[in-house]
Amino acid sequence: MATQSRIRIIPDKMSIKRISDKLKKKPEEIMMALELFGYEVADHMRSIITTNKKDSNKDPSKPTIEGTIDVEVSSNRTSVGIVNVDKLDKEVGYWRIINDGGQVPGIGHFVPGGYGDGTERPEPGMRGGNFLYDLSVNGGFRVTPGMVIPAMNFVERTEVWAKRRVMSYVKAALHK
Amino acid sequence: MPSYFRESRNVELSTLEFLETELAAAWSSVTVVKAFKQVYSKDTKLPIVCVRLSDSDISRKEIGSTALDTIFTILIDVFAKSDAQRLDLADFINQTLKDSWDYKEYSHVSGNNKQIIGTPNGKCFVPAWGPNNKVDAFANDEVKDRYRHLISIDVRKNKY
Numbered sequence: 001m002a003t004q005s006r007i008r009i010i011p012d013k014m015s016i017k018r019i020s021d022k023l024k025k026k027p028e029e030i031m032m033a034l035e036l037f038g039y040e041v042a043d044h045m046r047s048i049i050t051t052n053k054k055d056s057n058k059d060p061s062k063p064t065i066e067g068t069i070d071v072e073v074s075s076n077r078t079s080v081g082i083v084n085v086d087k088l089d090k091e092v093g094y095w096r097i098i099n100d101g102g103q104v105p106g107i108g109h110f111v112p113g114g115y116g117d118g119t120e121r122p123e124p125g126m127r128g129g130n131f132l133y134d135l136s137v138n139g140g141f142r143v144t145p146g147m148v149i150p151a152m153n154f155v156e157r158t159e160v161w162a163k164r165r166v167m168s169y170v171k172a173a174l175h176k
Numbered sequence: 177m178p179s180y181f182r183e184s185r186n187v188e189l190s191t192l193e194f195l196e197t198e199l200a201a202a203w204s205s206v207t208v209v210k211a212f213k214q215v216y217s218k219d220t221k222l223p224i225v226c227v228r229l230s231d232s233d234i235s236r237k238e239i240g241s242t243a244l245d246t247i248f249t250i251l252i253d254v255f256a257k258s259d260a261q262r263l264d265l266a267d268f269i270n271q272t273l274k275d276s277w278d279y280k281e282y283s284h285v286s287g288n289n290k291q292i293i294g295t296p297n298g299k300c301f302v303p304a305w306g307p308n309n310k311v312d313a314f315a316n317d318e319v320k321d322r323y324r325h326l327i328s329i330d331v332r333k334n335k336y
Binding site for chain 1: 213216231249253304318330
C-alpha cells in the first residue's frame, strides 16, 4: 500500500550504492542505518509535541497525535517515512490546526435576542444594556469561538532538525 | 538599572526589527508581529508577517571549549491578501534575509519597562533555509488563514 508521508527519506539506488561503496558497507546496512535514523526523527517529533502541548489527553482510549506518529519502511526497503498524513487525518484530524495554528474554525451558535440599546452586537465598553434572550426576535447574536492556537510546527521543526542532524553526520564522516 | 535581554530574545527581536524596517521601505502597510494572537486581532489588517523563534540548537564550539555554538530556528509566517501577494512577500523576505543583519542587544529603557532599545553588537546570518511552503490552513472561513506561507530559517550570531 502506498503511504503518504510529510517527511520521507528517499535515497536513490545510485546514492545508496555510492555510499555503501565508500563506506565499504552493504546497501542493506545503509538502509538499516536510515531506518534507525527514521526512528530518531519520529522520537524528536513526538518530544516536540509532548513538551509543547497545553492540555494532556485525559481519555486514554482517544488517539493522540504523538501516538499516531510512526515510522514506515516501504515494502521494497528503499525509503523510510515519518508521519503518515492519511493516518493523521483519519485518526487525529485536528493535527493540522495544532501544527499550522490559527483561529479555531467553527460556525458557532446563533443566540436569538438583542441588547438593550437595540444593537445586535454592541461595541465593547459602549453597551446599551445586558443581552436579552428572546426567541421571538428575528435576529440576535452569533457566538463564535475566538480562541487562537499558536502554531506548533512540529512537522517543519522536525524537518529542520533532521536536516541539521544529517549535515552533522556528514561533517563528522568527512573529518574522520 | 536597565534589564538586558538574553541571546535568544535578542536574535528574535533583531530579526523582527530588521524585517519590519525592510518591509516598511519596500512595501506599503505590511504589519510585522511577534505572536499569533496579534495576527488574529481585529485591529491587525492583512498582509501580516509573524516572526518568532521556535528552537535553539546548542552545542560546544569545540571539544573541551566552554564557548557555545547556538543555531536558532526562526519561523516566519506570511498572512497575505492573495496567492500572488503571498509568493511575492515570501520571495522578498527570502531575498532580504540572504544578507546579514545587525544583531542587537536589547534592554529596557531605564525606568520605563514598556520601551526597549537595541545596541548593535555583531551580525545575524542565515547558514541554511528550512521548509519554505504554502500553508494549507484546513477548511476555515477565517480570512486571515486563506493565503498563508511559512518560511523557516536557521540563524547564527556572528561577532563581526
